[in-house]
């Protein structure tokens with residue numbers, strides 16, 4: 001029996017739960033929210049698609065009742081406020097740090113063995129907060145950002161190539177911020193060919209720029225941040241854990257010297273299986289990529305420092 005809890009049944013959390021149930025990733029999916037009745041209502045609505053879509057995962061909704069989340073294998077934390085147009089993710093720290101810290105503590109009481117996937121923004125700092133405050137081993141706390149950013153990178157690459165996104169490879173490392181993301185164009189390929197051999201430099205630079213502000217672009221269009229791709233990206237990560245798929249996925253994890261960084265959670269390629277982080281994969285970065293990674297880490301560290309200023313760490 002596999003069980004996944006999603007905390008926060010808002011746009012991202014509910015989408016994630018829906019994808020998990022539809023793809024039968026787990027036998028049981030629990031949604032928990034503080035808003036009375038919302039999780040219960042969304043769970044019932046999703047269950048009423050089962051006969052139409054043909055899945056048999058159990059879906060449970062609850063209002064702040066952590067007992068219902070007991071013995072989850074994986075818990076996805078999406079609780080917290082999203083940004084509005086014109087805001088950065090970092091501006092959410094004041095509200096979201098308190099929410100993430102208290103939710104993570106409650107989760108641990110009922111699911112001491114769970115792997116925690118952090119989605120709430122600013123995600124790199126929220127992952128660091130969860131890791132530091134829970135005291136779990138580093139393989140068990142994973143931030144979801146690079147999974148989504150890489151999917152957006154593949155989307156923009158596929159548009160530029162006039163190709164199917166599933167035939168494009170590409171990964172984004174670094175922080176999950178408008179200026180901290182690093183789409184690795186040198187490793188991106190289409191049907192095995194480096195994209196730099198197919199696209200001109202100007203087109204490739206635009207793909208990179210569009211990827212980096214992918215979340216901000218959608219926030220401008222929607223009035224709140226995106227949810228379909230974020231929810232699907234979180235579910236993709238959960239699936240690699242629950243089904244021990246050992247996919248290499250860019251994820252935000254605690255580093256102890258890997259990629260030249262220590263005491264930070266930031267996006268790097270990670271082999272994800274039933275133990276969560278099973279290996280940090282060492283892509284050999286060139287000097288330019290290393291410099292970008294250092295700059296990205298410095299920016300993430302500056303946001304982490306705010307946790308102490310606001311007394312949550």
Ligand SMILES: NC(=O)c1ccc[n+]([C@@H]2O[C@H](COP(=O)([O-])OP(=O)(O)OC[C@H]3O[C@@H](n4cnc5c(N)ncnc54)[C@H](O)[C@@H]3O)[C@@H](O)[C@H]2O)c1
Pocket residue numbers: 007008009010011012013032033034035078079080081082083092096099103118119120121123144145148176224225226227230
């Ligand atoms: N890491 C990523 O790639 C990524 C992608 C998209 C969104 N996000 C972030 O995810 C978060 C959620 O975004 P959203 O669009 O779903 O927002 P939303 O407002 O639609 O949903 C958030 C939900 O969290 C709930 N919530 C608040 N406090 C809670 C608590 N203490 N316990 C349980 N539930 C609580 C709210 O009631 C709400 O239903 C935001 O911080 C957003 O920035 C991250």
Ligand SMILES: O=C(O)C[C@H](O)C(=O)O
Pocket residue numbers: 082083089121148176214215216218219225226230
């Ligand atoms: O852009 C946001 O604020 C939400 C999320 O981090 C995203 O990239 O969609």
